[in-house]
Amino acid sequence: MDSFNAITVAIFLPFIFAGLIPVMEKLLKQRVGWFAAATALASFILIGLAAPEVLGEGHIVQGSISWIPSAGVNFAIYADGLAMLIGFIASGIGVLIMSYSNGYMSQKEDLKRYYQYLLLFMGSMIGMVFSANTIQLFIFWELTSITSFMLIGYWRHKPESIYGATKSLLITAAGGLAMLAGFLLLRTITGSFDLAAILSDPQVINAVKEHELFLITLILILIGAAAKSAQGPFYIWLPNAMEAPTPVSAFLHSATMVKAGIYLVARIHPIFSGTDAWFILVSGIGILTMLVAGFLAFRQTDIKGILAYSTISQLAYMMTMYGYTTHHEPGIGVAAATFHLLNHATFKACLFLVAGIVAHEAATRDIRKLGGLRREMPITFIVASIAALSMAGVPPLNGFLSKEMFYESSLEMGALLGGGFTFLIPACAVLGGVFTFAYSIKLIDGIFLGERSKEHLPEHIHEPPLTMLIPPAFLALLVIVFGLVPSLPVHTIIEPTVSGILLETAHLHVKLWHGFTTSLMMTIVTFILGILIYFRYDRIAALQDNFNARFPWISVNYYYDDAVDSAKGRAFKFSTITQPGNIKYYMTAMLLLMITVVAIPVITLATNIVPSTLNFDIAPYEAILLLLLIVAALASAVLPKYLPSIIALSALGYGVSLLFIYLKAPDLALTQVLVETLSTIIFLLAITKIPQKYREKIPKSVLFRDLAISLAVAASVFVVLLNATQGIVAPFESLSHYFIENSLPLAGGHNIVNVIIVDFRGYDTLGEISVLCLAALGVYNLIHSRGEEQ
Amino acid sequence: MTTIITKTITKVCIPLVILFSISLLLAGHNNPGGGFIGGVMFASVIALMYVVFGLKYVKTFFNPDWAKWFGFGLTLASLTAFAAMFFGHNFFRSAVEFVHLPLFGEIELVSAGLFDIGVYFVVIGSLLFIFKNVGDDNE
Structure with a gap:
């Protein structure tokens, strides 16, 4: 097996074997941990297969498998000494930890879940260090955060575990997002997601150092590294992560995962180092954290x-x-x-x-x-x-x-x-x-x-x-x-x-x-x-305790807890403003939005509000039909009870479908008739539930306001439609030619409407039918959740 | 709504309308029709049956789980979209094939047709699912 394949297998083996754990647990019962340890050993040996080439001859093993070539993102491996070192640590310590867990974990625990998470973590960690591609690195990076979250919260019944797990996820995953932003900026500067390409080209590295985005890119990536390695103010998650089972703390929170930030710093070292910013940021945070965390250790009473x-x-x-x-x-x-x-x-x-x-x-x-x-x-x-x-x-x-x-x-x-x-x-x-x-x-x-x-x-x-x-x-x-x-x-x-x-x-x-x-x-x-x-150890510890009790705001945890605890209340306040719950406010907002974003641009783009070349030549039967439509529309608005009002509304709908037939659109007419039928039936089903008092008392001011909005919407729709008869307005082009020309040659269909739905715009349709399914489930939930409240 | 006349007419209508909805679905690529219209047509005739005979009575002999219908439809539509990837094309790439069958003559097989069948099932399933749940709630 050549080195590239060996490393690829070493990355994916833990993922695949994690999937096999439930089966193995049935076979091996409580000895399933040895299977996990053997998996780690296999990964260790596979990485070892690449050692002669990388460590012995000093080559850098590289290779890639096409993944999203259009975005310049491939599954790519960059195996140099640094990647090998952390890869060996992750898999080697993994073997020891998983063997040790066989003695540590009680046989009553859910061992399947435990070893699955451990293996998934190990695979993500190995995948992360061998990534040659920043996007791939980011994905594996966040996977390690997620598996760490699962493992810290392994004892789900303990509130401390949940607190620690949430804290670690919020901080490390948020740091990861900052890092992603940094990687995107790095791509803006270098034009590449490929770390190997950046590292191998001194000109590119110089360009990065002289670029105006250098500092912000560096800061964003370092936030990711500091959050992961618990540096600077981000250190607060690591002490709470100690709620995890101890082998997990040994594996993730001392030997491997927390080294990911250090790894990242080492990985980008050639690109960013040699600058003042690098020294001030990296060493500055390092020295401060080293002193503060070392000092604060005195206060701890738990050995972990x-x-x-x-x-x-x-x-x-x-x-x-x-x-x-x-x-x-x-x-x-x-x-x-x-x-x-x-x-x-x-x-x-x-x-x-x-x-x-x-x-x-x-x-x-x-x-x-x-x-x-x-x-x-x-x-x-x-x-x-x-x-x-x-x-x-x-x-x-x-x-x-x-x-x-x-x-x-x-x-x-x-x-x-x-x-x-x-x-x-x-x-x-x-x-x-x-x-x-x-x-x-x-x-x-x-x-x-x-x-x-x-x-x-x-x-x-x-x-x-x-x-x-x-x-x-x-x-x-x-x-x-x-x-x-x-x-x-x-x-x-x-x-x-x-x-x-x-x-x-x-x-x-x-x-x-x-x-x-x-x-x-x-x-x-x-x-x-x-x-x-x-x-003076104990005296210093007592001093720290006193100080902390007197000035709680000195601790970063104080701000974290404040932000997280009040998050629910703040979200509630925010949503009571943005989601008032009454449908008329939503309608008002939507209609006003429509006037501003649809009507105003069309009216400003059109040269005249009412086009001069209007054609008023209509057949008498069309005129009668249009008149009927107007009558039906007015009736639905003014009729005093629900039932007649709904009938008037469906009359309007059927009238429109008749109009479609005159306008030679059989598809639309057919759809309109059917949809109208179904919506009428659903309407009738629904009105039995709501209070039959149709006319509520509306104050005059509200009535005028609503009327003004309705008239403005009606007027703007009217103007838009008048202008639509003129064809597409100037800076835009009509798409219909394309569909008419290509419907038969590209999609083999004569019915353009259908070809657009299922072929040219298939993606849209897929989204729409998904929404339809969700709407059905939503109705179900609405009906049944209301039943529970009663 | 439950006069003998409506009941008799409904009984005659159901098979005809269902056949028509299937023909709309299959004809959709070249003539007026398609999965959406076909689906709504199917849903409306079942709705008619529910209204005329009463939901409770219909459920005693005809009670499909409509959720399964739209689940199947969505799966089928997504699989059609993904299928192209297994042949090395982009997501949603469609294919057209003309097949000559005895008796039927030239038949056009379109991958988009399968997608349309998915749409058909989603429309039927979700509409009738809503319909039945709201109707159940009334009783």
Whole structure:
């Protein structure tokens, strides 16, 4: 299988197998999770098939299948190192998560739904990273948002789940729409939806950077990235997303989906970086988020809450590093960011899985109630400590290496900017590291060290089953291996990824021991400050609580809740104005609209209001018929009761059909007769229901107003019709010639009216018959819903 | 409305009008007619039957689920539109074929005709569905 096909299959396999889950569940019962894990493994291997070509030889695998060629949108794959890295993370962590879920998820749960969503998510994520086309990327992007929504709201009976799910969908999907707008602007600038074409052409990239729409395009795309990766004010959805089952949090909300925003930043890095705007926006948001989220983690009492804030802060590290850019050196932090992306996926997913184990065995995730579990769960304790120390940046683990690289790139960026930045940027980086260190220690200390609480915890706590222990242990092993032998991940995957982002071959040298450098000093400072802060951990948390209680408006959540809670009331207010419910207001609005948009243009376009070449020569029988029509119309308006009035109305209708016969339009006449018959019958059925008091008291002013509107409408219709006899008015052309000429040769029909309905305007007709079906269902609902109210 | 005269005439009319509505449907491509008129014709004669014999009585021997009719019609019409895509054409591309059959002579087969049949069923189904529901409600 060549690389293109392998990747295509890897994308669609999870989608297809998700459809097979219900069948497999009947066969495998509660072991269906192993089928899902096997699917993830298959995707991993399929992506691996492309590895020799992409990672080994450094080729970029590309290929496309025609999809909507007229819009320049194809299903296209662009597999460089970056796509491979995230593809491997998504499918690889997927294998671990789905295996782990076999132990975690109770067999009473709806497992079908759970694994289906997981597989759908994984397919969307893989599809997203390999997309060569912005529209395709957008579709998969929103699919990940939707599957994430489903998984956060998996426990439908919990209001917190629903709140979290709604919040995440509103924020990430809205961000996705901003991103789509950005992609459309990018197409306006470059003329292409094809990322591969843009990336491969330096001239196009230069054109983007000099274009006047550059800034707004960048901002829109970054809003999408920030919403997805919980950066800046958009961070608020991630803590609430922790209501999802813990394996889901580990998979979507730490290792993969939240990396989509980082991926996007890395993907558009070659197009937008090297500009001031890129540095200010990306690094600016990154540094702010890193500090604020790291600080706010102190306040959390739920271990998943701490991990959520830590994820936000760690993602902000990557954002910051991808943002480090100057005109001459566009990619100062790219290698560090990419390495940290991989490392974070390993240690954070591991920590989440440990959180799942703790919650599963100790029945609580509250860090105030936990403690002293090291004796009962020694293996879990070791695994968790490895992951948490890696996050804290302790050697010889992989987190230490990427944090060192973070400090180095911060120093370099600060030095290049000069002035106050020389100290400010590294200082911010160290401060971020200090917070990380403190809450990492808190996790180990709070769960495993200290005194065991008797009243909050069950009597017997033991190690989890092996299905739940092996996945985090495997990740912890990776943490150590990547730390001790950094050249292994760096040469196999990080270098190709960095080459993919920088569009030039990169050579990296990462060593565990690199001498007493400034960055090592910074790490030591981080540890000392971290320990000092840790002694005041609880006091800082209490301070934050007090502050937040006194000034609730400081939190972004305050504004989100306000907007969402009052949305219903505001919509109601709006709709009471626009939808008053009484039909006469709608009629008034429609008629006034008709006068303005139909009558006024026609009258202004026509040279005379009443054309001079009118032909008053009509046959006597036509004159009689027209007279009868007028009488019937007037009668329907003035007759005092419903029944005679309706009969007068149908007389008018039948009279019109007679007129159609004189005018040699048998189709229309036939239709008119039939429709008139049916509408009369429906009218008769309906009038038995409404109060028989036909004449309500109408105030004089209302009567005059309605009369004025009616007369204006009648007059404008009259003028329009008079002008219509003159043919089509000047700037427009008549279509009828086309239909008359082409009806037989193109559609093989002599009846032009019918050919127009079913062939030339078939699309319209399809819409109309759909409306007819909906109207029928609407009538049904109206009748039956009214019955319920009684 | 329920005199013996109307009842007798209605009985005679029903099969004739139904046949006429089908002929309108099939003739529509070249002569006056078409799915819409044919459908309304069919609906009106059933409506006539409902009115003359009473909805309750008619339901004892003739009670189709009209919702299924318009469901079928809409499906057929959409499938006709999609069918062209399976032959590599654009959505809604129509095709004309002339077939020679013994006894009937030259017959013109138009894909748009199938679409028209869909329209026919939608019109019958939705009109009578509304009609029957409003009528049911009166009782």
